[in-house]
Amino acid sequence: MSSEILKIENLKKSFKSPNGSVIEVLKGADLSLFKGESASLRGESGAGKTTFLNIAACLETPSSGGVYWDGLKVDGLSNSKQAKLRSGYMGFVFQSYCLIPELNALENVLFAARIADSFNKKTISRAKEILEKVGLSDRMGHMPHQMSGGERQRVAIARAILNRPKVIFADEPTGNLDENTGLEVMDMLLDLCEVEGAALLLITHNPDFARRTSRNLVLRSGKIFEE
Numbered sequence: 248m249s250s251e252i253l254k255i256e257n258l259k260k261s262f263k264s265p266n267g268s269v270i271e272v273l274k275g276a277d278l279s280l281f282k283g284e285s286a287s288l289r290g291e292s293g294a295g296k297t298t299f300l301n302i303a304a305c306l307e308t309p310s311s312g313g314v315y316w317d318g319l320k321v322d323g324l325s326n327s328k329q330a331k332l333r334s335g336y337m338g339f340v341f342q343s344y345c346l347i348p349e350l351n352a353l354e355n356v357l358f359a360a361r362i363a364d365s366f367n368k369k370t371i372s373r374a375k376e377i378l379e380k381v382g383l384s385d386r387m388g389h390m391p392h393q394m395s396g397g398e399r400q401r402v403a404i405a406r407a408i409l410n411r412p413k414v415i416f417a418d419e420p421t422g423n424l425d426e427n428t429g430l431e432v433m434d435m436l437l438d439l440c441e442v443e444g445a446a447l448l449l450i451t452h453n454p455d456f457a458r459r460t461s462r463n464l465v466l467r468s469g470k471i472f473e474e
């Protein structure tokens with residue numbers, strides 16, 4: 248079995264802008280991501296990083312090209328099959344945390360299991376263990392508004408890893424945090440991915456954070472380059 252978990256081939260994506268003109272964002276982007284490796288993706292604002300990530304995660308459809316998970320072409324699958332693929336293979340961390348305001352830290356983490364229909368007693372202990380690993384053993388009952396930005400992002404990281412995803416997509420996870428907190432969160436994300444054997448695709452504008460991953464990718468002129 249190949250250790251290539253995600254393959255993106257000759258990906259093209261154009262959008263129609265409100266004035267009717269066509270914006271060609273991705274112009275033949277390729278990527279091979281292998282099990283357990285970490286890769287950062289940089290690029291100027293508007294280069295198409297989020298678009299690329301969304302297509303890789305089947306959240307958006309490409310204009311042309313192929314998206315393969317574990318060797319299976321997935322970009323033409325039904326919405327329900329793509330949703331199943333997402334809950335089984337992928338974890339997400341966003342700049343804005345995306346926690347549910349009405350749920351406490353533990354419940355937010357467990358929400359990932361509810362979505363994947365894998366909620367049971369074992370999941371509760373795993374959620375607690377992960378929250379301990381990210382240093383939040385005394386914050387499990389806190390609501391999002393009772394936590395700092397760094398704490399909220401650690402909850403989001405715990406939620407992303409709960410279902411043992413093959414790949415974590417992190418889109419500017421430190422964008423709302425100060426430099427030191429960002430660094431702590433970054434280290435925690437990298438450590439957790441390593442311990443859990445999850446690959447990481449990290450979108451970041453911060454070159455210092457980008458250097459902490461084993462591969463450094465740049466999206467330029469609609470294509471991906473390895474640095």
Ligand SMILES: Nc1ncnc2c1ncn2[C@@H]1O[C@H](COP(=O)(O)OP(=O)(O)OP(=O)(O)O)[C@@H](O)[C@H]1O
Nearest residue numbers: 262263264272290291292293294295296297298299
């Ligand atoms: N649904 C859409 N309709 C029209 N244009 C879009 C749409 N989504 C994205 N775009 C355009 O595609 C380009 C790439 O956007 P994207 O969000 O992928 O960039 P990015 O590299 O992630 O930028 P940033 O670093 O600022 O977040 C932008 O010029 C954006 O305006």
